Structures are given as structure tokens and as C-alpha cells.
Amino acid sequence: MIVLKCSGGFIIKLSNKKLLLAAVIVFAALLVSLAWWGLLANRQGGIPQIETPIIPAQENESKDIPEEPFAASVAKRLDTPWALGFLPDCGIIFTERAGRIRLIDAKGLLPDSLLTIDEVAHTGEGGLLGIAVHPDFTRNPFVYVYYTYRNNTDLANKVVRFKMQGNNLLDEKLIIDGIPGASIHDGGRIKFGPDGFLYITTGDAAISNSAQDKNSLAGKILRLNDDGTIPANNPFPGSPVYSSGHRNPQGLAWDDIGRLWATEHGSQAYDELNLIEPGKNYGWPDIRGDETAQGLTGPVLHSGTDTWAPTGIAYFEGSLFFAGLRGQSLFEVIVDEKPAFRRHLDRNFGRL
Incomplete structure (x- = not known):
């Protein structure tokens, strides 16, 4: 099953032979990481590092990509549902950008919110955005x-972090503050990685040079312990910054060998799929597309003059799937020696 949020204000699930047990696209993708959590926890040497290939954003039908999935509401x-995560009982907890946290349980959508956060500023692209469930939820709810x-x-x-008791969210704790905001480019994706750390995407908050400012949390991917402290093995000692040079990253996913992938909104098209490695600088605003510069890392895949407006991403059985806002499609990328690129649900459900 793949779960998507749509611009019409509903959530759909997708299924076919290949996608039957797929992770959530757009939001949390926790099932993907849990499937190989134990394997990666025992892997020595951390996430494998590889030379980043540049893949042209061309649709390739030569691969064995399955038929279109069907969708059910x-x-x-x-x-405006924005992000979701799975609870151990398979409940879906999700955010609405205006400030509400909601729950779908075995009986369906609960009519009332679990919590409304009055402090949320729902303006432009901002609001209540990412949500993540602790990977050891039974002991740390x-x-x-x-x-x-x-x-x-x-x-x-x-x-911020809440403790979940029944259908109540209690004991709010600040995890990290001081992330610059604006009416655009707020990032906002949060996910736990297979290493147990919390990853956070931040946008440049409409000030492009902040992505290159080492003293700013804007335009970065951050990595924290589950209590908000900084991991001792972060690439920059004493800093939550894991990678820099980002414009507005809004998707995070790990593949089956532990590599981290991120989707990012480009400037005037040139949207990106990046392979994230610790300490790397991904170039914004100095390079985009196929441009290169010393010390900067380009994307694995970019949209060229097309626009995807990519958001959430998940990995399943050799493919990366990411949703498109302006692209209004579910994009699939097979990353191997002969990569393939394909659209699903092309403009069937509006902004995904």
C-alpha cells in the first residue's frame, strides 16, 4: 500500500502487485525503515558512501515497471494534510497545516483532532508541517x-515532542528552535533514520545565501538525538547540521543499504533528487542542474526546465517514489546502472 495526501483534502491508498506493501509516500515512510532496521543497526561503518552519479531526468520505459496502481480513499x-506517520497499531497520525494533529484508527478518521496547536502560524507555505513517531514507540511513546x-x-x-497517552498528546518538550521561517521555503520534513537519529529538513526561508551560512539553521538537513541533543558523530562538532546548501528540501527516505535520499524544490524548475552524505554541500544558491563547482555536490537527478515541486519520498523494492505538487504526479525512479524514470497517477488527483 502507498498512502498519498491530495490537494482536494483527502488521503488515498494505492495498491498493485508490486506496491502492495509499499511505504508511505509524501510523509513518514516508517514502515520502510522498520523493515530493515535490525539489519542496519548491526552494520559496521555507518551509511555506505558512493560516488554520486548524475542521472538525466528522462522517462525510460525499458525497465520492468509495473502497471498503474489503483487508488482508494x-x-x-x-x-491541507501535510505529513503522516504510523503508530504500532497501524493507526495513521497526521498533520493538517492549519495546526491540527489528527488520527485514523481501525474504524476510520476520528472526527475530532487529537490536538490543535494554537501557536502555529499558517501563512503561505508555513504551518504545522512534519510529523514523526519515535521508532521505539512502545517504550518511548x-x-x-x-x-x-x-x-x-x-x-x-x-x-517539539509530545507524549502520547491514549488519544491525548501531553508533556510538550522543545527539541530544536531558531530555525528561520518565512511565508515560503520552510522545509519541514522530519523522520527518524535507521541509525535512530531524528533528521529535519529546513528551507532557506527566502534568503538564498543562508543555505551557505554555517551559523544559520536555514537551508540545511539537521540531525539530532531523540531528546534534541546533538549526536557526537555529527559531521560538524557541536552543530546539528548534517548537510548544507539546500533551497527547500521536503522529502527524506533511506534505501535498503542505508543511503539517505532527499527531494528538493529548485528555482524556476530544476527540482532535485539528492543523495545525502554527511558534511556535503549541495550547492544552493551557487549551482543548480548540471552546473558544477569545487566543493559542491550536484543532484543525482533534476527536472531541468520541467517542474515537479517534489515533496515526500519513500523507497520500496529498488525504487524511489516521490510526490509532486505542481507536477501532480507520483514519480518513480529506479536507481541502478540503467535508471528508469516514470510518472504514475499523472494529474489524476491534483497536487500530491
């Missing part, structure tokens, strides 16, 4: 959210 009449708020007259972003 899971929840309707939602207000924590839910994490990323949201935009007003810090005096300025917009900013933060990540």
Missing part, C-alpha cells in the same frame, strides 16, 4: 512535529 474532507510560528513579528520554525 482512506479519509476525506481534510484541511513520543510524537514529534515541526511547525511555523511567530517570534514577535518574525516567522520561525521549531520541532
Whole structure:
């Protein structure tokens, strides 16, 4: 099953022979990481490092990519659903950008929100964005959210943690604050990696040079312990920054050998799929597309003059799937010696 949120305010699930047990696209993809969590926990030497290939963004029908999945509605009449995660009982906990945290259980969508965060500033692209469930939820029943708020007259972003008891979210704890915000480019994806750390994407908050500013949390991918402290083995000692040079990354996923992939909104098209390695600089605003510069890392795949507006991403059986807002499609990329690229659900459900 693949779960997608759509611009019409509903959530759909997709299924076919290949996608039957697929992870969630767009949001949490926790089932993907859990499937190989134990394997990676025992792997020595961390995430494998490889030379990043540049793959042209051309559709390739030569691969054995299966037939179009069918879609069925899971929840309707939602207000801009943005991110979701799975609970151990297979419940789906998700955010609505206006500030509500909601739940779909075995009986369906609960009519009332679990929590409304009044501090959320739902303006432009900002609001209540990412959500993540602690990977060891049975012992640590924590839910994490990323949201935009007003810090005096300025917009900013933060990540907070709640303890879940029944259908109540209690004991709010600040995980990280001081992430620059704006009406555009707020990033906002949060996910736990197979290493047990919490990864956070941040946008450049409409100030492009902040992505290259080592003292700014804007335009970065961050990595933290589950309590908000900084891991001792982060690439920059004492800093939550894991990678830099990002414009507006909004998707994170790990493949079956532990490599981290991220989707990123480009400038005037040139959207990106990046292979993220610790300490690397991904070039914004100095390079884009096929441009190169010393010390900067280009994308594995980019859209050229097309626009995908890519958001959430998940990995399943050798393919990366990511959703498109303006692209209004579910994109599939097989990354191997002869990569293939294909659209699914092309403009069937609006912005995904």
C-alpha cells in the first residue's frame, strides 16, 4: 500500500502487485525503515558512501515497471494534510497545516483532532508541517512535529515532542528552535533514520545565501538525538547540521543499504533528487542542474526546465517514489546502472 495526501483534502491508498506493501509516500515512510532496521543497526561503518552519479531526468520505459496502481480513499474532507506517520497499531497520525494533529484508527478518521496547536502560524507555505513517531514507540511513546510560528513579528520554525497517552498528546518538550521561517521555503520534513537519529529538513526561508551560512539553521538537513541533543558523530562538532546548501528540501527516505535520499524544490524548475552524505554541500544558491563547482555536490537527478515541486519520498523494492505538487504526479525512479524514470497517477488527483 502507498498512502498519498491530495490537494482536494483527502488521503488515498494505492495498491498493485508490486506496491502492495509499499511505504508511505509524501510523509513518514516508517514502515520502510522498520523493515530493515535490525539489519542496519548491526552494520559496521555507518551509511555506505558512493560516488554520486548524475542521472538525466528522462522517462525510460525499458525497465520492468509495473502497471498503474489503483487508488482508494482512506479519509476525506481534510484541511491541507501535510505529513503522516504510523503508530504500532497501524493507526495513521497526521498533520493538517492549519495546526491540527489528527488520527485514523481501525474504524476510520476520528472526527475530532487529537490536538490543535494554537501557536502555529499558517501563512503561505508555513504551518504545522512534519510529523514523526519515535521508532521505539512502545517504550518511548513520543510524537514529534515541526511547525511555523511567530517570534514577535518574525516567522520561525521549531520541532517539539509530545507524549502520547491514549488519544491525548501531553508533556510538550522543545527539541530544536531558531530555525528561520518565512511565508515560503520552510522545509519541514522530519523522520527518524535507521541509525535512530531524528533528521529535519529546513528551507532557506527566502534568503538564498543562508543555505551557505554555517551559523544559520536555514537551508540545511539537521540531525539530532531523540531528546534534541546533538549526536557526537555529527559531521560538524557541536552543530546539528548534517548537510548544507539546500533551497527547500521536503522529502527524506533511506534505501535498503542505508543511503539517505532527499527531494528538493529548485528555482524556476530544476527540482532535485539528492543523495545525502554527511558534511556535503549541495550547492544552493551557487549551482543548480548540471552546473558544477569545487566543493559542491550536484543532484543525482533534476527536472531541468520541467517542474515537479517534489515533496515526500519513500523507497520500496529498488525504487524511489516521490510526490509532486505542481507536477501532480507520483514519480518513480529506479536507481541502478540503467535508471528508469516514470510518472504514475499523472494529474489524476491534483497536487500530491
